Amino acid sequence: MPQQPAQPLLEIDRLTRVFLSRQGLSVTRLEAVDDASLTLEAGKPEIYALAGESGSGKTTLARMVLGLERPTQGTLNYKGRPVGDLTPKDKRTWFYREVQPVFQDPFATFSPMKRVDSYLYETARNYRVAEGAAIEKRIDEALGVVGLTLAEVRGRYPNELSGGQAQRISIARALITRPSLLVADEPVSMLDASLRMSILNLFKDLRDSQGVAVLYITHDLATAYYTADRIGVMLRGWIVETGPVERVLGNPLHPYTQLLKSSVPQADPDKAWSAAPAEPPRPVKFPVSGGCKFAARCPYVMDRCRQEIPGSYEAEGRHVKCFLYEPGFSGVRPTAEAVP
């Protein structure tokens, strides 16, 4: 029998989430995620960074992947099954074990009044990962992956932990169900620079030794460059450029990616991406036109950009949502060095 091609781990195709907000009699429509596509293949776990300014739609996309927010339109499949169609039982017995969240602030997820190990036992019991003594073994194993032991953690309260230890324990909690995908929304932005790298290294380690894929969400291009295999750069709900991180950040093609890269401080051009993370640029509110969402800020804007929405074109080993990269474009393209 011919072998069935494996279903992707995560398949997001033209995904949109609209929020409506009422102000008096008028209703405004906001596409928090707009026509976004990305695929994580099965069998080759990778770290995919979703990067962009505050308000670009990263958390909304993450919440849809976690099954916490319903898409307005588009496809969202996990291992070939539409996440929106899963029954509460499917979610409890399968999906929530497979896809685990890691949050920004580990202390916000632990009550100061409760011992942190109680969260580990709770997760193990809720998901019925093991019985009796095997529960402790499973917890110890998950802690081992993040460089801790149950003996060290047992009986401790959150205030007895450093930020790095707390984030390790929250990652260990996520690993108890042996997930295939972690969705980590700004997981290091509350940590000191010195701890940041150790947590990011842990994600790489999980990918390499446990086969776990990671959707790493960040406003910080430097850590995305350090950590991820591929990246998608978000702008007001769109993914404007996506591909291998070395290509996209080493030589950005979309004028918006070029602008973002140029706003990262570069003390030493050879070590551009080891610089301290920049403050995210302030999200700018500007009038919505029918065309490209970057048209009002783009130094290379053309007439059609204000009227038509660009497709996502393949160029130099990545996809770019910009008319400059449409096949057959004959004008002069910007280079990263020429960023104003």
Ligand SMILES: Nc1ncnc2c1ncn2[C@@H]1O[C@H](COP(=O)(O)OP(=O)(O)O)[C@@H](O)[C@H]1O
């Ligand atoms: N529940 C909601 N209701 C209305 N608007 C929302 C809601 N959640 C997010 N938004 C809006 O969607 C946009 C994207 O937000 P978010 O996904 O949190 O972006 P990011 O994580 O990149 O900062 C923002 O303009 C935000 O105000």
Ligand SMILES: [Mg+2]
């Ligand atoms: Mg967010």
